Amino acid sequence: MSKSRISRRALLGSAAAAGGLTAFAGPWKHNRVWAQATDKPIRIGITSDASGQYANSGASDRRGMMMAISEVNDRGGVLGRKIEVTHIDTETTPATGSRVAERLISREDCGFLVGAVSSGVANAISQVAQRNGVIYLNTNSSSPTESGKNCHRVKFVWDGNGTNFAKAAVRNSIDAYGGKVLLLTNDYVWGHDTAKSTRALVEQYGGEIVDEILIPQGTRDFSAALLKIQQDNPAVVAAAVGGDDQIALRQQVAQLGMGSKPAWINNQQDWPDVYGLPLDNLFGVFGTTWYYGLDLPGVKEFVERYQAMYPDTSMRVPGNVFYNGYMATSELLKAIERAGSTNNIAIIKELEGHVMPAAERMQHDDAVIDPLTHQVQQSIYLATANDEPRDENDMFKILTQSSPQDVRDEEALEACKLESYDETPTFDA
């Protein structure tokens, strides 16, 4: 494959239409801004899911990216160039993700791709991105393989992964409730990988796995699984069930009053999956990377900016998915600024090993983009349902926080083999 795509891009890139970057609407309507007279806009392809199991989270993810981009555009863009975005729905389907990535790169001329909730879709997109050398930000998919076996030179992973969350949760739970653990696993990569690392940790801390129940994606009736759990009678159920499946699971567990016994560990709890649910649906402990109720400087202003930009969304405060989408996009734009060019390799080098101060991240610890796995090593919080909420949005009570080095995913480090810079096609976006 040729090393340079500059000439073709230069040929195609001269078009620019009118229209401000206003509220985002439609599948991939162009939100064009005035191109600088001297330069064309920087084009970013948004690959978040708009339908399927993760439609809800995908919308939140996209709002995060759009806020970061509009803030930068309001300040005059990056390197004097405005940012343009195109969004195409990946339908939470890997095959569609693959085609969407092809199209965004070759037809929409996007130099960067951002967005993912489903690990299957993230995998599919990153393969296409790597072949073209296009930087891809996996904002919200937390399968450990994303920064392990399936890591790529062009891909950066912004969420905490299943192992991080399991490390934060498993030991506490075994100490509190005992070692008989049952795994309830969503039957796809994220579920399996998370269950695997939970299993290893349970054994490491002297617990025992009594059973593992696989939950097909799209399951709505959990009665068979819940019956089996009752019969096995474990002390702890470690669930790795995501998206709409999890909403259904929560309702049914709450309906049967099984929320307190056994004790539940829900590996990670995405805000869009629980927002608006009755509090009794929010049982057990779970991990998250960020919460709007964190008592840290900047959080309040961040929430206000969100509310000003999205006055009409039903989700009144930003959650972890929005946060990841925002942080990833804004760090990408900063890296372009630091690199002083839109050359993909130069930007990758800027991102690798970059340390993000705790104050900017609105977390308790400094975070770093691991140069070896491309995953952001960050604070992980353990939370549970808030029994004394300040208002209807205040659903979480933060129990503990773990620093990045305590929850580091060592296995991903061993499994990840990044492509070399030479193997990665280079171009200027």
Next chain:
Amino acid sequence: MISLSDIPARGGSPFTRSMGLFVLLLLTAPFWLEPIGLYQYLGMEIAIWILFALGFNLLFGYTGLHSFGHGAYLGIGAYAFGLFQQNITISLWGGLLAAITAATLAGALVGAFVSHRRGIYFALMTIAFGQVFWFAAIKLHSITGGEDGLLGIPRPDLVFGPLKLDISDNGALYWFVTIVLLVAVLALWRLVNAPFGRVLQAIRQNETRARFVGYNVWLIKWLTFVVSAAFAGLAGGLFAMAQESAYPDVMSLHQSGLIVMMVLVGGGLVSFWGPVFGVLLYFIARDIIGGLTETWLLWFGLMFVIMVMVRPEGMAGLFHVLRARLPLRSRKAVGPAAQAGRA
């Protein structure tokens, strides 16, 4: 209503005007795809689906066996290609052979179950088998990668004697897919215009009569099913290369239904080329209408419903009727179907 058999046949040489146009379009596509706002990858995907649709129409249009689970064989081909690369050796021909073999075997097995069925029962049985394969692809996690699919399938070099070509780039791969498609189209053309093709149509028109005339109807139906599955497998192998992965998605009932829609809308029931129209319409509509509105399937679905109501012969049938009304042109350029109409 007209059917495949009502269109006068040409038989003999496959080098008709339609074939010429088809070859011309395929060979020039890389030069006009981007200027008209499409892209190379889409062209490749369309070529692969044309291959799949034409093979499928052997069963659907020619023999009148309405399979609603044909996506399964496309998927099996894709997985076989990928598993061959990952577990045996990286080889283009080996992978494609594995894809065809696996789909053929699956087709032979299912064909044995369904070939003594006809009408809607045939359709229902194929749905059931399609679902079994789809389900297995999702559940056999350790082999297929489950719902996330089999990832990292390479695009192996094209080795032809001493010649060794890198086809890992979308442009190069398109040329390879096109050549495979052209060979397959010629083979299919010969097949349906040979006496065998006429027997197929005879079975479609009246299975009992065909049996009385002395044909082993079961065997012929089974063979057709197997051949059709083999083409699907080949398409699947190419699809795995295009996507660099294999996903269970193409095996779902939804996708199997879509290929039926494409073939029917295009006019697979009345013309050899019907499936080509259908695939083109579907993919280009998906890309263009899909760009304008997220609910593009609504419009495509409505169009399909109206088509079934007023013109079930599809686009090819429409062209045929239009052409028949024009007194000047001869009708021979339309449909290359066989001469069973006279039988």
Next chain:
Amino acid sequence: MIELLPHIVNGLTLGLLFALIALGFTLIVGVMEVINLAHGSLFALGAYFALATIGGDWFAGTEFGIWWLSLPIGTRYVAALAVGPLLAAASGMVIELCLRPTYGKAPLYGLLLTFGAALVVEEVIRLAWGTGEQNLTVPQTINGAFLMGGLIFSKYKFFAAAFALAAIALVWVFLERTPYGAIIKAGSHDSEMVRALGYDLSKLRLLVFGFGAALAGLAGIILAPIWGLRPHIGLDVVIPAFLIIVIGGVGSFWGAVLAALLVGMSVGITGAYAPAWSMMSMYLLLIAVVGFRARGLLGRKSALEN
């Protein structure tokens, strides 16, 4: 064995729910010889219409809307049980009108047309109610759980199963013990005779399709709290429904009920050993049954075979 008991109970309730889904489907196949692939979409429509009724979507903001929402959930739920199926029936009748040009042609066309209709309905639902998962609330009396033999069971599932049982009985009484049922049954055996006796065949078909659609809508309302409600639920639902019809024998009422119970039991019992594979068991059941008995368990000869 004792361990298996709850799974058998679970399978039986599931079977009754499957039967409820298949009821309208088998009626339409039996009388009209149309495989209605839009059955699942009508199921979804029924549930979504019920959702809108309970939430008062149509009158949101008006005085009537405020009064409506002040009513207890039980009242609104019962109203939804009537409104949902009625509107589903109306939608079904629209599909029947579209189907008319396909009568007399190969059954394939009916199947294709309803497949297209299913796509259209799914997209309309996306437009009207969004892509996300929706939650159909039910009255508190039928919500919650109870203890039995040391295990917790969901109250609602038993309510739904009982409801399904009642619906099956009522439909049977309607078909067997009323003059309307007699006409419908006659229509499925010999449509010429029905016409000769002075009944309007196209009106009969319209009504039968509407009735089948209403049953689909009703099933949707009952099942949505268990299976959830999302735009593509139609396709998830139509597959078990058609499997049951084929296993039971096309057009056979008791065949469908029997097959539904069989499928429910097989899913329930395999669920005890391998929950991830339990849905596969119904396909294997189909292949096993139809492999030996081409027309299903209680099937009779049908024009669909040609």
